[in-house]
Amino acid sequence: xxxxxxxxxxxxxxxxxxxxxxxxxxxxxxxxxxxxxxxxxxxxxxxxxxxxxxxxxxxxxxxxxxxxxxxxxxxxxxxxxxxxxxxxxxxxxxxxxxxxxxxxxxxxxxxxxxxxxxxxxxxxxxxxxxxxxxxxxxxxxxxxxxxxxxxxxxxxxxxxxxxxxxxxxxxxxxxxxxxxxxxxxxxxxxxxxxxxxxx
Numbered sequence: 001x002x003x004x005x006x007x008x009x010x011x012x013x014x015x016x017x018x019x020x021x022x023x024x025x026x027x028x029x030x031x032x033x034x035x036x037x038x039x040x041x042x043x044x045x046x047x048x049x050x051x052x053x054x055x056x057x058x059x060x061x062x063x064x065x066x067x068x069x070x071x072x073x074x075x076x077x078x079x080x081x082x083x084x085x086x087x088x089x090x091x092x093x094x095x096x097x098x099x100x101x102x103x104x105x106x107x108x109x110x111x112x113x114x115x116x117x118x119x120x121x122x123x124x125x126x127x128x129x130x131x132x133x134x135x136x137x138x139x140x141x142x143x144x145x146x147x148x149x150x151x152x153x154x155x156x157x158x159x160x161x162x163x164x165x166x167x168x169x170x171x172x173x174x175x176x177x178x179x180x181x182x183x184x185x186x187x188x189x190x191x192x193x194x195x196x197x198x199x
Contacts, residue, residue, distance in 0.1 A: 078155030
């Protein structure tokens with residue numbers, strides 16, 4: 001079990017992010033950010049995901065009065081060609097996204113941002129993973145979406161579930177594709193003293 005001064009505040013309701021932090025033995029509590037990154041008008045994918053994580057982080061930092069508490073925020077996007085895929089709005093949108101990914105390579109980027117109440121933003125890092133999907137028929141993709149796994153997931157898939165059957169190759173952090181790059185999060189927390197030690 002990692003040592004920590006006080007539980008880290010996770011600025012996310014994502015069950016995947018909670019599971020990854022728990023698996024790392026990091027003590028945390030959830031305080032979701034009410035921030036909405038949809039209004040960000042940034043063309044560059046990496047700058048967008050960085051800005052989105054920082055918006056979430058700053059929202060929770062400003063809403064908290066417990067000086068010295070560390071806050072961790074994250075945002076994940078899926079990029080294919082010049083397109084940036086967030087969460088699908090409905091099943092039709094989910095199938096559209098998956099058709100873009102089928103039979104080719106795409107990139108998953110997650111920005112992880114750490115701050116401290118009373119001090120502000122400490123650092124933001126972006127982690128990139130390349131993922132290759134096998135070819136798939138529209139019927140296969142529709143059945144996948146009908147199974148319910150596309151909801152609330154960037155790029156309309158969860159690599160840890162049924163969609164693992166589409167993935168032929170992955171280069172980089174697997175947990176990044178799930179929603180939070182584990183090794184990079186540990187390094188960020190240790191580097192800034194949010195964790196005294198790990199594991």
